[in-house]
Amino acid sequence: MSDGDWPEMVTSRALTLLPRDLRARLAKSVPTALNGDYLEIPLTAEIELVAALQERGFEVTRDDDLINQLDGYAFLYA
Structure with a gap:
């Protein structure tokens, strides 16, 4: 990515990793100005x-610490 997030947002990776039918049923694709779309999954859909x-x-x-590391949070707030 030349003008977006690095590492790529975990939520944008979910667009390709999560099975299509589950994306359609439980989530929605949300556009961003610079980084492309990401997948928004409401907490109410977790179970x-x-x-x-x-x-x-x-x-x-569930591993919130790992997600924060993959999303770059650990780099910003270490």
């Missing part, structure tokens, strides 16, 4: 999303 991914064989755990 349903985790259950749907587990049914498909994904191992799902």
Whole structure:
């Protein structure tokens, strides 16, 4: 990315990683001015999303510290 975020926002990676049907049902794509679209998943969808991914064989755990590191938060506030 020449004029956007680095590392790429975790929420924008979700656009390609999350199965399409789950994106359509539980989230919405939100545009940004410089960084392209990102996926907004409301906290109220967390339980349903985790259950749907587990049914498909994904191992799902919540790790806010890891997400903050992947999203660059740790670099900014270390």
